Amino acid sequence: MGIRVSRRVVGIGAAVVALTSVVGGVAYSAGTAAIRTSTPRSERDVTNIDVLRQQLRNYYGDPLGSGTFGADSNYAREARSVAKAGQRWIAAQHHTRKTKAILLDVDDTSLVTWNYEIASNWAFNPATNADYVLGQKFPAVPGMVDLVKTAEREGYAVFFLTGRGAAQEQATLGNLTADGVGIDAGYPKPTSLPNGEDGLFTKPAPADYPTYLKQACAADPNGACTTIHYKSATRAHIESLGYDIVANFGDQYSDLRGGYADRTFKLPNPNYYLP
Numbered sequence: 001m002g003i004r005v006s007r008r009v010v011g012i013g014a015a016v017v018a019l020t021s022v023v024g025g026v027a028y029s030a031g032t033a034a035i036r037t038s039t040p041r042s043e044r045d046v047t048n049i050d051v052l053r054q055q056l057r058n059y060y061g062d063p064l065g066s067g068t069f070g071a072d073s074n075y076a077r078e079a080r081s082v083a084k085a086g087q088r089w090i091a092a093q094h095h096t097r098k099t100k101a102i103l104l105d106v107d108d109t110s111l112v113t114w115n116y117e118i119a120s121n122w123a124f125n126p127a128t129n130a131d132y133v134l135g136q137k138f139p140a141v142p143g144m145v146d147l148v149k150t151a152e153r154e155g156y157a158v159f160f161l162t163g164r165g166a167a168q169e170q171a172t173l174g175n176l177t178a179d180g181v182g183i184d185a186g187y188p189k190p191t192s193l194p195n196g197e198d199g200l201f202t203k204p205a206p207a208d209y210p211t212y213l214k215q216a217c218a219a220d221p222n223g224a225c226t227t228i229h230y231k232s233a234t235r236a237h238i239e240s241l242g243y244d245i246v247a248n249f250g251d252q253y254s255d256l257r258g259g260y261a262d263r264t265f266k267l268p269n270p271n272y273y274l275p
């Protein structure tokens with residue numbers, strides 16, 4: 001996922017930082033994204049990674065690692081309960097004079113990538129991942145199609161905002177909605193904006209950034225937007241066109257930080273972390 005491309009970049013950045021601190025004791029350089037966490041004092045402070053993988057398979061109701069998650073798994077239950085909470089919130093909002101909107105991330109917010117986690121043994125690779133994205137192989141996150149359909153019925157505009165690259169836009173739209181290729185998750189079509197944008201925001205290459213991204217990300221490394229800047233600047237852009245983003249759904253904290261939403265909803269995803 002473009003988002004995962006950034007994960008890969010982040011991984012490299014983190015490795016560089018680690019190496020730097022071993023060699024020179026240098027602190028994090030400005031703008032370097034890395035996962036900040038604790039350092040275990042003992043192996044007893046962490047879960048063995050093979051045991052952890054088994055716990056994740058159990059959580060997804062897929063103890064043998066077939067790649068198909070269980071409809072009754074704890075994962076599915078947890079995702080459905082977030083979708084329900086979103087539905088209750090959306091139904092209760094009548095205050096805004098702007099056009100009400102909901103905004104959703106794609107990977108592991110709207111579509112479940114569990115089959116790819118299993119196939120890749122949790123090791124993201126852009127080439128093998130593209131096979132799943134372009135083949136439209138991801139099923140819907142439990143509860144989320146109902147939520148989006150309900151929002152649409154209640155007059156909400158529907159926007160998707162993903163770190164997947166612009167080259168994956170058509171396949172992403174096909175997987176989310178219905179185009180007869182691979183899996184059709186059955187989401188309503190995203191809402192077209194008054195300026196002609198199609199309501200599914202994929203991440204452009206820096207050379208193709210619209211003005212609002214160029215401005216928001218000028219100080220980011222190489223002028224390439226961090227996930228938080230890319231997503232929050234896009235939400236700001238959407239709101240500048242007359243929408244109120246009443247609810248923002250994401251599986252990563254970087255989907256949710258940076259404002260421009262009345263409320264945020266975190267979908268479960270213990271498989272990867274994107275700063």
Ligand SMILES: [Mg+2]
Pocket residue numbers: 003105106107108109250251252
């Ligand atoms: Mg995601």
